[in-house]
Amino acid sequence: MTDSQQRQLTKSGASVDRIVGTLLGRISTGSLGPGEQLRQEDLAKELGVSRVPVREALQVLLEQRVLVHQxxxxxxxxxxxxxxxxxxxxxxxLIEDEVIASIAWPTADTLAHLRSLNDRMLLVADDYDPAETLTLNREFHFQIFSLSPHSIMVDELARLWRLAQPFMATRMIASESRRQRVEEHRDIIDRIAAHDRPGLVTAMHRHRESPRLTDSTPETLADGLNPVGAPTS
Structure with a gap:
């Protein structure tokens, strides 16, 4: 393989990664909702790339079950x-419990960063668009998860969050719900600061259940139908 061919492959791979990241970001923030169609030609034009890396990126997301193909x-x-x-x-x-049970207690700087993220969540709690809240919420949790030595589990959590976050988002639209999450985050931070592991596990359980992922609205879930209306298996 020539140097020119190697550079082209590297550039193509970088484009695919960038497109995957862009689409995952849009899905996570709800700007691309469940059932919405992604058209290769439109994406290629919008992102300024050929259809080849777009098609490859869509295939990656298909394999990750973020997308379906009809x-x-x-x-x-x-x-x-x-x-x-x-x-x-x-x-x-199951995975979050294992990760939380294994975290190393953070430094004062990390605790300060967690408080800063939570304070910023409160500042945007009344925003019409929940995108910044979702981004801050994810950063808050993965700042904690990253304190665990179980890196494979943390990577799996990142994958599961990508799949589930559009549905988590449906329960974070109302400002009251966002403010509740800020209060629950404060409790989590206090437990971490006190090195109270049993209390931290309990606080994370309470936080996870309120609101629950499975409480997503029927309208969002479309009664369990796929994009063309056929019942799921």
Whole structure:
């Protein structure tokens, strides 16, 4: 392989990664909702790339089950049935418990950063668009998860959060719900600062259950139907 060919492959791979990251960001913040179609030609034009890396990025997200593909129709953001959401909720519960039980107690600087993230969440609690709240919420939790030595589990949590966050977002639209999460975050920070591991696990359970992932609205879940209306298996 020539140097020119190697550079082209590297550039193509970088483009695919960038497109995957862009689409995941849009799905996580709700700007691309469950059941919404992604058109290769439109994405290529918008992102300033050829259709090849777009197609490869969509295939990556298809393999991750973030997207579904319908013959003669194209790619759609996956919808989830209540049964699927219950499974995500249970997996998140099991893995998060293991990760939280293993975290190293953070430095004063890390605690200050957690408080800063939570303060910023309060400042944007009344924003019409919940995108910044969702971003800050994710950063808050993964700042804590990253204190664990169980890196493989943390990577799996990141994958599960990508799949589940559009449905988590439906329960964080109201400002009252966002403010409640800020209060729960304060309790979590206090438990960490006190090195109270049993209390931290309890606080995280309470936080996870209020609101629960499986409480997503029927309208969002489309009664467990896929993008073309066929019942899920």
């Amino acid at each position: 013959k003669h129709r194209g790619f759609f953001v996956a919808k989830r049935s209540h049964r699927e959401l219950r499974q995500y909720h249970r997996m998140l519960e």
